[in-house]
Amino acid sequence: PVLVVDFGAQYAQLIARRVREANLFSEVVPHTMSVADMLAKQPAAIVLSGGPSSVYAEGAPSLDKALLEAGVPVFGICYGFQAMVKALGGTVERTGLREYGATQATVRPESTLFNGQPDTQSVWMSHGDSVSEAPKGLAVTATSPGADVAAIEDNDRRLYGVQWHPEVLHSTFGQQVLENFLLHGARLSPDWTAANMVEELVTQAKADIGDARAICALSGGVDSSVAAALVQRAIGDRLTCVFVDHGLLREGEAEQVEQDFVKATGVDLVVIDAREQFLTALAGVSDPEAKRKIIGREFIRTFEQAARDIVQDRGDEEHPVKFLVQGTLYPDVVESGGGTGAANIKSHHNVGGLPDDLQFSLVEPLRLLFKDEVRQVGRELGVPEAIVARQPFPGPGLGIRIIGEVTEERLDILRRADAIARAELTAAGLDRDIWQCPVVLLADVRSVGVQGDGRTYGHPIVLRPVSSEDAMTADWTRLPYEVLAKISGRITNEVAEVNRVVLDVTSKPPGTIEWE
Numbered sequence: 001p002v003l004v005v006d007f008g009a010q011y012a013q014l015i016a017r018r019v020r021e022a023n024l025f026s027e028v029v030p031h032t033m034s035v036a037d038m039l040a041k042q043p044a045a046i047v048l049s050g051g052p053s054s055v056y057a058e059g060a061p062s063l064d065k066a067l068l069e070a071g072v073p074v075f076g077i078c079y080g081f082q083a084m085v086k087a088l089g090g091t092v093e094r095t096g097l098r099e100y101g102a103t104q105a106t107v108r109p110e111s112t113l114f115n116g117q118p119d120t121q122s123v124w125m126s127h128g129d130s131v132s133e134a135p136k137g138l139a140v141t142a143t144s145p146g147a148d149v150a151a152i153e154d155n156d157r158r159l160y161g162v163q164w165h166p167e168v169l170h171s172t173f174g175q176q177v178l179e180n181f182l183l184h185g186a187r188l189s190p191d192w193t194a195a196n197m198v199e200e201l202v203t204q205a206k207a208d209i210g211d212a213r214a215i216c217a218l219s220g221g222v223d224s225s226v227a228a229a230l231v232q233r234a235i236g237d238r239l240t241c242v243f244v245d246h247g248l249l250r251e252g253e254a255e256q257v258e259q260d261f262v263k264a265t266g267v268d269l270v271v272i273d274a275r276e277q278f279l280t281a282l283a284g285v286s287d288p289e290a291k292r293k294i295i296g297r298e299f300i301r302t303f304e305q306a307a308r309d310i311v312q313d314r315g316d317e318e319h320p321v322k323f324l325v326q327g328t329l330y331p332d333v334v335e336s337g338g339g340t341g342a343a344n345i346k347s348h349h350n351v352g353g354l355p356d357d358l359q360f361s362l363v364e365p366l367r368l369l370f371k372d373e374v375r376q377v378g379r380e381l382g383v384p385e386a387i388v389a390r391q392p393f394p395g396p397g398l399g400i401r402i403i404g405e406v407t408e409e410r411l412d413i414l415r416r417a418d419a420i421a422r423a424e425l426t427a428a429g430l431d432r433d434i435w436q437c438p439v440v441l442l443a444d445v446r447s448v449g450v451q452g453d454g455r456t457y458g459h460p461i462v463l464r465p466v467s468s469e470d471a472m473t474a475d476w477t478r479l480p481y482e483v484l485a486k487i488s489g490r491i492t493n494e495v496a497e498v499n500r501v502v503l504d505v506t507s508k509p510p511g512t513i514e515w516e
């Protein structure tokens, strides 16, 4: 594999994903792993990630020079670049010139990393220290306003480094720089495909689950459907999918899961009507985190009961349900505070919202993947396009799209407004242009309107169309005015309780995609 050594940045998994985009297998390892253990994995190349520290800070993770002398090609990024320079005898200094954000680098197009690229390019920087002197034997191949030494290379020892972050999209030629390292610096041939990914994940799931039974929390969305199809391939009919109708679903959703997914996969499915249970548990609660935790808890309680019933119904007492399969993705893990040193932004119900006394072991085969990779895996497994191409919908459903307490009546209002918005976006052919469009009910807000000859005092509905690559960042989608007008007109006419439709024009950050 291509090893990505994680120096404690949120970027390490992103680097691994970029390596996979270049069709090479990659794996993230912590910087605390010994050089011997890293080399035991027989890495074809090594990428050193960025990190939050200064190489001179106390307790800063250091780089064992032996890794650079093992004959394996190495590419250092940001902190990894500086750690590499320091280990090779160059100089890293606090120059006072800090660079954060986009800047222009001047590169040498005849070098290995920048071959075939323009000699100035936009790059994304984030550093306080700078390299002032390259180590002996390494050529300086780029500079930037804040760094005299912004890239280095040595084609004999196959050592390379850049000060900026080639893995983020703001670095215009970032992917080419990385691929130049992998294909021309390290001279690897790209042979990693979705089929390989499936094989790897199936083998892993087999090993994890052994001969026990598992249940999968199926939501009808892409992630849980793909996770289910994957585990079904691994353990066959020892997997049962459980679809919980928690009453927080959109119109037509339960029916779609039963029809589309089961038809395609033939998976064993149990549908549980838990509408009353969830509504009762949510009564009187309006705090977003409290709602998420309650929904997560009720989900798990429902699965526990289902697990007991399944073993009984299937008459298979020797193989108790030990595992709960979830379609957790990497962005869910990072944002729930599961990444290295990452902050808890919100408790995604399938990660941070789990109760402490969970009676299952979790199987999360997709936890290192991004959405588009999950879609590739799904297609490879034969999951129907109608599911694979679906826009994301959060597990807590409409429960986190009603700002305020969740009640039956409010759910009904939101469900009708949401169905209209979705129908119009689909009719306008926009489904593939937007990542998703949450429709949010501001249930505790009322405003005055006029309709017919009368005064109304209704609720606003918020439209939140966003464009995104992986939900980690997003921008609001510039929908055509005619489509917005159509949606607004229909909602205010057809949903009596709503007298105002507003558009959310906030990117992420600072807003998140969902309102809660």
Ligand code: XMP
Pocket (backbone or CB within 6 Å): 335, 346, 347, 348, 349, 350, 392, 393, 394, 395, 396, 436, 471, 508, 511, 512, 513, 514, 515, 516
């Ligand atoms: P945010 O609101 O954090 O959303 O910007 C990022 C993406 O995650 C979805 N989302 C969830 N998905 N369980 C899920 O399965 C959750 O609790 C959850 N919360 C948010 C959201 O729809 C968006 O695609």
